[in-house]
Amino acid sequence: xxxxxxxxxxxxxxxxxxxxxxxxxxxxxxxxxxxxxxxxxxxxxxxxxxxxxxxxxxxxxxxxxxxxxxxxxxxxxxxxxxxxxxxxxxxxxxxxxxxxxxxxxxxxxxxxxxxxxxxxxxxxxxxxxxxxxxxxxxxxxxxxxxxxxxxxxxxxxxxxxxxxxxxxxxxxxxxxxxxxxxxxxxxxxxxxxxxxxxxxxxxxxxxxxxxxxxxxxxxxxxxxxxxxxxxxxxxxxxxxxxxxxxxxxxxxxxxxxxxxxxxxxxxxxxxxxxxxxxxxxxxxxxxxxxxxxxxxxxxxxxxxxxxxxxxxxxxxxxxxxxxxxxxxxxxxxxxxxxxxxxxxxxxxxxxxxxxxxxxxxxxxxxxxxxxxxxxxxxxxxxxxxxxxxxxxxxxxxxxxxxxxxxxxxxxxxxxxxxxxxxxxxxxxxxxxxxxxxxxxxxxxxxxxxxxxxxxxxxxxxxxxxxxxxxxxxxxxxxxxxxxxxxxxxxxxxxxxxxxxxxxxxxxxxxxxxxxxxxxxxxxx
Numbered sequence: 001x002x003x004x005x006x007x008x009x010x011x012x013x014x015x016x017x018x019x020x021x022x023x024x025x026x027x028x029x030x031x032x033x034x035x036x037x038x039x040x041x042x043x044x045x046x047x048x049x050x051x052x053x054x055x056x057x058x059x060x061x062x063x064x065x066x067x068x069x070x071x072x073x074x075x076x077x078x079x080x081x082x083x084x085x086x087x088x089x090x091x092x093x094x095x096x097x098x099x100x101x102x103x104x105x106x107x108x109x110x111x112x113x114x115x116x117x118x119x120x121x122x123x124x125x126x127x128x129x130x131x132x133x134x135x136x137x138x139x140x141x142x143x144x145x146x147x148x149x150x151x152x153x154x155x156x157x158x159x160x161x162x163x164x165x166x167x168x169x170x171x172x173x174x175x176x177x178x179x180x181x182x183x184x185x186x187x188x189x190x191x192x193x194x195x196x197x198x199x200x201x202x203x204x205x206x207x208x209x210x211x212x213x214x215x216x217x218x219x220x221x222x223x224x225x226x227x228x229x230x231x232x233x234x235x236x237x238x239x240x241x242x243x244x245x246x247x248x249x250x251x252x253x254x255x256x257x258x259x260x261x262x263x264x265x266x267x268x269x270x271x272x273x274x275x276x277x278x279x280x281x282x283x284x285x286x287x288x289x290x291x292x293x294x295x296x297x298x299x300x301x302x303x304x305x306x307x308x309x310x311x312x313x314x315x316x317x318x319x320x321x322x323x324x325x326x327x328x329x330x331x332x333x334x335x336x337x338x339x340x341x342x343x344x345x346x347x348x349x350x351x352x353x354x355x356x357x358x359x360x361x362x363x364x365x366x367x368x369x370x371x372x373x374x375x376x377x378x379x380x381x382x383x384x385x386x387x388x389x390x391x392x393x394x395x396x397x398x399x400x401x402x403x404x405x406x407x408x409x410x411x412x413x414x415x416x417x418x419x420x421x422x423x424x425x426x427x428x429x430x431x432x433x434x435x436x437x438x439x440x441x442x443x444x445x446x447x448x449x450x451x452x453x454x455x456x457x458x459x460x461x462x463x464x465x466x467x468x469x470x471x472x473x474x475x476x477x478x479x480x481x482x483x484x485x486x487x488x489x490x491x492x493x494x495x496x497x498x499x500x501x502x503x504x505x506x507x508x509x510x511x512x513x514x515x516x517x518x519x520x521x522x523x524x
Contacts, residue, residue: 008156008188009197015155021202024049025094029203032087042083043075046090056089059289063350068361068429072489088140091204092120095144096290106164107153114294115242116143121286122238122279126261127230129271134227139286141211141231142238144204148195148212152187159187180216192216211235218264233264241279244300251307254300276300299339305332353427355405356412364426364434368488371438376481383445383478385435386495387415387452390471390507392431399468406463407470411456418455419448434495442478442512449474449510457508471508475499478513 003011012018021029027045031037047053053074060071060081071077078086096113123142127135152160163186167179180190196213211231214221218236221229237260243253254276261267261275280297287294309328351363359367368384375382389395389411396404408431415433416425424436435452437445453472461468475498479491494513502511 003188005184005189005193009194012151012155012194012198013201017154017157018151018198019098019154022094022097024052025090026203028087028090029205032083032205033203037083039078039083040075042086043073043078046078046086047074052090052093055093055291056086059089062289063285064289066362070365070489082136085136088137091208092140092143092290095147096292098150104161105153105157106161107149107157109150109153112146112150112153113292115246116146117287117290117292117294118242118245118283118297119143119145119235119238121283122241122275123231123234124286125275125279125282126237126241126265126267127234129267129275130230130234130265133230137205137207138231138234141208141235144195144199144208145212145215145235145239146191146195147199148191148193151194151198152183152191156187162186207231215239230265237261237264241275244303245297249307250300250303254304301335301339302332305335356409356427358412358416359424359426361426361428364424364428364436367424367426368436368491371436372481372486372488372491374438375479376486378439379480379482380439381441381478381480382491383437383440383442383448383476384491384495385437385445385449385452386428386475386477386492386499387433387435387449387472388474388499388503389431389456390473390503392470395468395470399466403463403466403468407461407468410461410463411470414455414459415452418452440478442476445476445478446510446512449476453508453510473499473502473507474510475502476510476512 020026024045028042031041031045046056056074056077057071059065060067060077065081067080069080071080081089120139120142124135124138127133127138149160152163163179163183166182166186170182180192183190192213192215196209199209199212207228210221210228214232215235216239218229218232221232223229237257240253240257240260244250244257247253257276258272261272267275277300280299283294283297286292305328309325351359353360371382374380389407392404392407395407408427412425412427412433415435419425419435419437422438424434426434426436428434435448437448440448453474456470456472459469461470475495477491477495477498479486498511498513502509505511
């Protein structure tokens with residue numbers, strides 16, 4: 001006889017097998033619940049766990065957030081990302097460390113976390129298409145929506161084995177098994193309800209717990225909290241989207257996802273297509289960032305094409321089947337090449353600044369790493385120029401942002417012609433630009449900087465309506481890196497200090513770095 005829900009819940013909560021939160025995660029929840037908590041308190045706590053800190057910084061500096069500047073410390077991460085985002089990262093890593101194979105259990109923990117990772121990545125990507133939505137917790141919401149299943153597998157192994165066995169039998173005839181009803185019938189409570197109650201006992205924020213409770217039935221959430229409603233609906237849609245990858249009838253869930261995304265979140269066809277086009281790449285990247293090993297995910301287009309092929313092959317003769325296979329193979333090869341071209345385009349876009357059409361900050365950081373390593377191997381000097389357009393804010397205020405944008409774009413084009421083909425120009429941020437000059441001594445770097453300064457000063461920036469003139473200040477730093485203790489941040493810092501000196505001495509100047517604490521590898 002099935003136990004009453006309250007008895008089942010009591011058995012779960014008092015079970016010795018119930019997973020517990022890592023100490024840092026538990027302390028973090030307590031700390032963030034206090035009104036007097038500071039950013040320093042949060043950073044100090046996370047910094048106690050070196051491995052966790054490294055993971056948080058790895059994701060913070062990845063395409064998961066795509067921040068232009070390098071985040072070098074937990075203090076900086078908390079300051080830039082915010083408390084909620086850092087808390088979500090810590091919780092995500094904490095939960096991904098839970099669970100393992102239990103003896104006599106039919107529950108596949110590895111598959112569970114793989115599916116959870118897919119749904120987490122999907123939830124974040126979906127919510128990013130919603131205007132003004134708060135996406136800080138979307139990934140964690142998607143990751144935890146089915147945490148009740150893991151809790152059942154750990155605490156009520158025998159009863160949950162019956163659920164899994166019955167589900168396998170039902171799936172042979174239909175994929176529409178209602179998991180909550182099946183769990184209530186056999187165990188006495190659903191994984192949605194038990195997940196909500198256990199995470200409440202763990203001290204998780206209500207915004208996370210509500211997505212666990214309502215992820216299968218978003219319409220059951222009746223409150224007016226917009227953020228909670230969006231999180232719940234995004235997680236529900238993420239589950240539908242994951243079915244495209246793990247179902248025998250992906251075309252059914254593809255159609256259902258499109259209609260539900262429009263109805264629940266008001267997504268337009270272009271936004272839905274963006275999700276469907278990017279989801280496989282986002283899943284692969286998220287798995288890599290969070291250290292989850294999953295097989296490369298096929299694109300939705302490829303999955304649907306294979307599904308259509310299976311349907312078209314039914315009742316065909318051998319000759320017809322063979323012709324269709326050859327035709328489909330050719331079409332698939334064409335699609336694969338088109339996808340490869342689009343992926344190459346996307347990778348290029350990820351490295352190019354959208355306004356100026358030169359390399360962005362992210363590409364600069366990677367390029368500088370590569371050139372520093374080459375300088376170490378070849379024992380050559382590398383130089384860095386940091387340039388800033390003088391009084392650019394005043395220029396924007398006077399002539400407007402559109403004229404300012406024209407100026408930035410034209411400046412990039414003109415100065416790019418001054419440097420060598422193998423030098424780099426990149427947009428560092430705002431009106432700041434950075435130039436990397438491989439195998440260039442400080443005297444040569446100063447000459448290049450002066451040529452750039454003079455070019456900008458003499459050039460007529462003509463937008464077809466008016467002509468504008470600007471000046472720039474440039475900071476120069478040169479180094480011959482050697483050994484493992486060379487830090488690129490020192491090189492950037494000295495160039496930045498030189499730029500400050502150039503601006504402080506009247507602007508429209510070039511200054512060479514002059515560190516009070518000289519190191520053997522810096523040239524002056």
